[in-house]
Amino acid sequence: MSKHPHVAAANRYAKDVVAGKIPAxxxxxxxxxRHLDDLAKSKDRAYPYRFDPDAAEKWCRFIEMMPHTKGRWAAKSEKLKLEPWQAFKTACIFxxxxxxxxxxxxxxxxxxxxxxxxxxxWAASVGLGMLTIDKEYGAEVYSGATTEKQAWEVFRPARLMAAKTPALQSHYGITVNASNLHILANGSRFEPVIGTPGDGSSPSCAxxxxxxxxxTDALVSTMETGMxxxxxxxLLIITTAGSNIAGPCYQMVLEARLMLDGVTDDPELFALMYGVDAARGKPGDDDYEPADDWTKPETLRKANPNFGVSVKGDWLEKQQRDAIANARKASAFRTKHLNEWVFAREAYFNVAKWMAAAxxxxxxxxxxxxxxWVGVDLASKIDIAAVTYLRRPAMTL
Known part of the structure; x- marks a missing residue:
């Protein structure tokens, strides 16, 4: 049996994705x-980074010691189990x-x-690990968001995990309070934060x-400067896509894409962004790649790495059918379940039906x-001019 089964699963996942065996x-x-290339580069003494399978395996095993906190797995008192893609992101980060x-x-x-x-x-387990096995004296772990409800989305399961694991409390001296986790021996704490932490905060994990x-990027910027x-x-950012392309999240996504494309160099940023592919190139060109069709069932598997595990396939397919039939549900479905950046929260009409009528x-x-009827939109400076002709064909009885 492999000494590092989770690392082996992570590397196998990366190879299968690159080989096209796993849709992504x-x-x-x-x-x-990038991970596979860096493994090869790390053999060069001049390369500044190395991959430590022991460190990666330790974190994967810690996460799998945490209990489920909701659903049928929690009812059976089961522990978390990392899927290969989850082992991949855990192994890479740590x-x-x-x-x-x-x-x-x-x-x-x-x-x-x-x-x-x-x-x-997963993020709740990472937060608990940063509080304990990271061995940071006086650790400050924050679950930050713009609202109290969102800040508790990660802290709540972390608190429940700690409360349901007496051995973890005993070994690290964790006190489970109503609104924070605290280690008296070294002053470490894990708590939710709304907005930005106060002056003097020194986050070890945000x-x-x-x-x-x-x-705005106020919360992220404050966290980073305090580190x-x-x-x-x-700094761990977990999110779905959205509709605000002027916001800081989309700008960070664009920066991560440039890094992954090799246009910029940011060796301290890890980015793993699931979703669907947009069109690349122009139709007729040799390198042209069409966009994924969001209405196809196979697209669901590509965008959702836990398809059939934590997210039920039949439920997701129903959401897709509803979005196809109802234009007002399409944007929410595509952002939340396909991670597409849709530039309007609601659609005026059903684009899928419009295209089908062509x-x-x-x-x-x-x-x-x-x-x-002729509609003309004239550009005065740098906008695009457009002319649309609308004709009503004669009705046949």
Whole structure:
């Protein structure tokens, strides 16, 4: 039996994604390729990072010691079980170290996952690990968000996990309070934060949930600047996509894409962004790749790595059917379950039905003699000018 089964599963997952055996979007493929490439580079003495399978395995095993807190697994008192893709992100974040001092390489992790893929339970376990096995004296772990409800989405399961694990409390001296976890011996604490932490805070771990809801980067910026005194602090951002492309979350996504594409270099950022692929290139070009069709059932598996595990396939397929039939549900479905950045919260009409009504063989001269309405949008500076012709064909009885 392998000494590092979770690491083996993580590396196998990365290889299968790159080989196309596991369907995944471009950004997940690039993240997996980056890990495999870095493993090869790490054999060079001049490369500044190394992968420590012991460290990665320790964190995976710790997470699997945590109990489920809701649903049928909690009813059976079962522990968390990392799927290969979850082992991959855990192993990458905690297994890559700096050769110079042995501290962790990644100080920031951006994780985009659609809803119901188990990100809150995983993040709660990470928070508990940063409080305990990370061995940071006076650790300050925060679950931050813009609202109290959202801040508790990660802290609540973490508190329940600690409360349901007496051995963890006893070994590390954890006191489970109503609104925080505290280790009296070294002053470490884990608590929810709304907005920004107060002056004097020195986060060793900040978990930011649903970053797409943030209008500014105030919380993230405050967390980052407070981490300066920590040797291996971690800023963990877990979120779905959203509709605010002017917000800080989308800007961070764009920066992560540039990093994964090799355009920019940010060796301390880990990014794993699940979703669907947009079109690349132009139709007719050799390198053209069409966009994924969000109405197809196979697209659900590609965007949801825990399809059939924590997110039920039949339930997700029903949500997809409802979104196809109802334009007002389409945007929410595509952002929350496919991680598409949809630039409007609600649609005016059903685009899928509009496209289905198309008749490609029609020509302009087919409408000769019919009444016509012309809509013109004239550009005054840099906007796009547009002309639309609307004709009503004669009705046949």
């Amino acid at each position: 979007c471009r950004w997940v493929r690039l993240a997996c390729q 297994g890559w170290l700096r050769k110079s001092d042995g501290f962790r390489r990644f100080r920031k992790a951006l994780i985009l996952e659609p809803r119901k893929n188990g990100k809150s339970a 978990i930011v949930d649903e970053y797409h809801e943030h209008d 300066g005194a920590r040797d291996q602090a971690l 008749q490609p063989g029609l020509k302009l001269e087919d409408y000769a003699g019919m009444s016509c």
